[in-house]
Amino acid sequence: MPNSIRLSELEEDLLTELFNLGVGNAASSLSEMVKQEIKLSVPAIEFLSIDQLADRLGGENSICSVSQIVSGPFTAQSMLLFPEENSLEIVRQLLGNDLPDDTLLELQKEAFSEIGNIVLNACIGSFSNALKEEFKVDLPIFELAKPGELLKLSNQEKDTALFIRIDLTLSTSQITGYMAFLMGSISLKQLKEALEKMLANL
Amino acid sequence: MPNNKTLMIVDDSKVSRMMISAIIKSTHPEINLLEASNAQEALEICQEKPVDFFSVDFNMPGIDGLELIGKLKTIYPDGRFALLTANIQDAIQQKTQQAGAVCINKPISEASIAKMLEYFHA
Numbered sequence: 001m002p003n004s005i006r007l008s009e010l011e012e013d014l015l016t017e018l019f020n021l022g023v024g025n026a027a028s029s030l031s032e033m034v035k036q037e038i039k040l041s042v043p044a045i046e047f048l049s050i051d052q053l054a055d056r057l058g059g060e061n062s063i064c065s066v067s068q069i070v071s072g073p074f075t076a077q078s079m080l081l082f083p084e085e086n087s088l089e090i091v092r093q094l095l096g097n098d099l100p101d102d103t104l105l106e107l108q109k110e111a112f113s114e115i116g117n118i119v120l121n122a123c124i125g126s127f128s129n130a131l132k133e134e135f136k137v138d139l140p141i142f143e144l145a146k147p148g149e150l151l152k153l154s155n156q157e158k159d160t161a162l163f164i165r166i167d168l169t170l171s172t173s174q175i176t177g178y179m180a181f182l183m184g185s186i187s188l189k190q191l192k193e194a195l196e197k198m199l200a201n202l
Numbered sequence: 203m204p205n206n207k208t209l210m211i212v213d214d215s216k217v218s219r220m221m222i223s224a225i226i227k228s229t230h231p232e233i234n235l236l237e238a239s240n241a242q243e244a245l246e247i248c249q250e251k252p253v254d255f256f257s258v259d260f261n262m263p264g265i266d267g268l269e270l271i272g273k274l275k276t277i278y279p280d281g282r283f284a285l286l287t288a289n290i291q292d293a294i295q296q297k298t299q300q301a302g303a304v305c306i307n308k309p310i311s312e313a314s315i316a317k318m319l320e321y322f323h324a
Contacts, residue, residue, distance in 0.1 A: 029308075029309050033309045111217045114217045114218055117261070117288045117308075121287075121288035121308075122288070125290035132292075137289060139261060139262075
């Protein structure tokens with residue numbers, strides 16, 4: 001049975017605005033690291049089943065992903081995802097053109113993890129400061145897999161996930177990736193309570 | 203060179219350690235650099251070598267950077283400590299101040315490392 005918890009229009013509006021602030025912060029950090037402008041999409045908020053989620057994340061193509069579980073007033077899986085074929089170029093932008101390809105490949109996992117760590121922390125940090133609540137942020141986990149496999153590894157067992165996606169495009173390199181935030185039904189309920197509390201205080 | 207200071211970089215990310223040490227080597231080649239990938243390693247190295255300055259990552263496997271700074275302060279009460287972190291939450295800024303350290307936010311840049319070194323040399 002599909003999850004019946006939904007956000008009101010005002011709650012979605014507030015959530016979108018919080019993510020705008022968070023992603024703005026995250027994009028600023030990413031821009032500094034890859035030395036180019038980052039273009040952002042408007043955050044898209046959807047309620048999806050796990051199968052639909054795999055499609056949204058990119059279907060059958062391998063994806064480079066960094067995940068961090070964030071826990072506080074609610075728990076979510078935050079992810080930074082880029083197509084596998086572009087991820088080495090992002091690492092090159094971070095570390096510079098002086099390093100040979102094989103060195104970049106060796107450092108790919110570490111470098112991408114660090115990028116994800118900074119970008120995802122910038123987003124959740126902004127959220128945390130707006131809500132005036134602290135979040136614990138776990139260590140970043142790097143994975144290279146098809147999206148369906150990624151979700152199994154992430155132990156997403158809920159029927160319905162709240163899925164928030166923001167596209168990030170590196171303007172010079174013309175590479176597009178995504179930030180995604182997933183939460184199951186219990187966390188969705190807690191998120192709704194946190195948003196209600198914030199709206200009540202406005 | 204008796205006046206050269208020693209700085210230890212504690213970070214589980216090899217890439218972060220590379221970037222921090224590259225900037226320090228280019229701007230302050232006279233500083234001796236040590237590296238540790240976690241708190242345990244940092245504490246072990248401290249038993250053997252004197253350290254003046256510490257650049258500590260917050261989120262690491264094992265004990266976190268703030269807890270490590272607390273332990274290091276008992277060994278080096280006159281040492282200078284910076285928490286270098288991607289975590290920009292107000293709560294962390296406050297805890298870092300209470301721990302007697304400066305909080306420097308990642309991404310690592312020449313500007314952020316310069317700020318850290320300025321604090322160390324103050």
